[in-house]
Amino acid sequence: MVSVSLIVVTVVFATAVFVLALVETAATGLTIALVGAGMAVVLAGIGSSLGVGMAGEAAAGVVAEDPEKFGKLLLLQALPGTQGIYGLLAGFLVMLQLGLFGDPVDLTVAEGTSIFLACIPVALTCLLSGIYQGRVSAACIGIVAKRPEESGKALVLPVMVETYAVLGLLATMLLIFNLV
């Protein structure tokens, strides 16, 4: 069910861009670029919501047994939350570079589309890594429950997944910096 909704969201964004690109009268490059910014925020946010949600469910079970572990579990739950922030960050960078907080830049449709495409790396890597990081976090919550002295290791394993979100963010940032 989750995957279906993800596909729907992706398709909605993709069609939005294509429609905008085709009906040139309705769209300027700016609107297409902003659809990209929105996509980065939304997809990354979905990834984090799912990830943090999964980890939270697992954590709640442990807290019910042992409330003292709340602090450590909160950290583990927060780990898949960074993807959403990366998405917001990419979206904000687009807005910043396009001068939305002052004088908006004029973009051709081609330029706008390339900014839209530049947002794809962060959006998709964050979407998927958020989900999978959530699963690893949920599994690592078991480590905190059973071997609390090994909590440090439990924090490291989920971060291995996050690497790819960081790399996606990196690619998007470099693209945006070089496009505008």
Add this chain to the structure above:
Amino acid sequence: MAVARMKKVSILTVSSVRQDVLDLLQSMASLQLINVHEDETLSEELLQVPVDMDELERELARARESLRFLDTYHKKAKGFLESFVGSKVTMNRQEFMEAIGGFDLVRLHASCQEAQKQLDSIRQERERLIAQEELLKPWQQLTVNLDELRDTAHCRLITGSLPRRDWQRSQDQIKDASVHVEPVGQDDQTVYFLAIAHQDDQEASSLLAELGMTNLPLDEFNGPVPELLFSTKEALKELAADEEQVVERVIALGPDVTQLQFYVDYLQSRRQALEANTGVGSTESVVMIRAWCRQDDLALLERKLEGVSFAVAVEAEDPLLDEDVPVRLENKPLIEPFEVVTNIYGFPSYREVDPTPLLAPFFFVFFGMALSDAGYGLLLMLLSALALRKLDIPRGGTKLIRLLWLGGLSTVVVGALTGGWFGDLFDMIPLGFLQDMRARITLFDPLENPLLFLGLALGLGVVQVWFGTIIKMSSTFAEGRWLDALMNDAAWVFFLPALGVMTATMNDPAWADAGRWLAILGAVWVMLGAARRQPHWLLKPFAGVLGLYGIVDYLSGTLSYARIMALGLATGVIAMVVNQIAALGAGIPVVGVVIAVVVIAGGHLFNLAINTLGSFIHSGRLQFVEFFTKFFEGSGRGFKPFRAETEFVNIEEN
């Protein structure tokens, strides 16, 4: 500065002072006991020492029971920070013994049990009264004395209820039967009624049963219902007052709780001291205790043991080559906090190098670059300094906080050089000198020059990866496998910078050839080294080419350092977002300033928290995955000294 040298000590003494010696070792807290019976060369001749712990176990159970009972009334809220570092009181052994002196567990336990018993009986009584109240409530209109509602010689009185929907339906049938039914009260679902029938008339009662009546006998009550209800309420009030009294008495025991906690710790440490006997071997009159002891502690141990009895002999021997020696790290105060990073991964084995001082400078710089905001750095330093001061933690437990302080320091430096002070907050404050000051110490702005920042991150990555191969080479040399070191490890030590030189000189005709030949020489060296390890002659060329493929490892390892740049920019941009939102809020008249301040305070604290976590773990990951894999195995076992493991007190031994 490395892994502490250990000695295996055997302490021989007479049975009579066995426990005294164990107590001493426990209070020294610097030896790890070895179970004598697990040593096959000794076990057959040595016997177990029988220990009777029943009495102690019983007392501990009593103390824990009391504590559990009292805890429900004296729950102290635990802070967020305390749930990480614990909230123990620190005191020395003398203070500790004074604190539990004169503590009367029997008396406290008795009063706890008594209070518990009273509370239990109050609870039972309350449940009974509430049930009675529930039962009587529907009959409120029945003001007649219930004594009078008893069967007579010829009449039978039935009290009962019917579901409302059945009530209407049943009216006709009741009318035809020889029974009189009088509704007395009703609620949403049910009608309560009084029925009168002839004593011998079975038909009437079977009719009522058929209609689905629930029989509600009121035989146990005497007096009118309203009065009964009133007295029930009164009794409940009295119970509440009684309960309050008992609870007050329990709360008055408050001062004893701390002492009880200490006493639990005391009993636990006693039990651990007795349990230590399981590893002791004995003959008829002599016992043998074995332990790992730091070489540096040996003299102290001998001196202290002399104080216990003159009949103690200590024999220290070096660990055997293949023995699994517990590992204790020892580093200078400045490096010590970084042991946290090493310990997340594990311990080096006894004969390995301690990677802590090797990773410390890299971790320090990476953390600063990933957080990269001078404002956040200052805040982090301030918060960790406060935590050190406010929280009563023994020195060993403060490593993480001291590490965060150092990380804050590094962040201030990097942040100042890259012009990040709570993002671009200074641009929004109309104080010119702040911007001047910032501009004067800023080297470059990563937002305007992201490639320079990326280059820096990757450059540091190259340095660390290369450094890792050098360590690998030197430790292979140190093990005496000089051919391996020369052919396999040194090849990479040479090849990596050679590749760098080749790339750098590619466009310079004067040096391009030299650079290329340098790289080719390195490649050949690497291939020879790889081929050397393939025993079959025919396969050697392939092994060589495959060895060259290792470059992919180094490449992906180095690229991994790009994350530092991404994290560094992330902190700055999120800070900017916070400032931007605050600026939007500030535009609102009257409340604008308040909103701006709240957004700035909350937003930056959130950003600090989430990015400190990220910077810490990602910097750590670079050590574990990119650096350690080059030279470090980390299969060691941590040194766990025999000491009083307590829950509430840190007993500092002098």
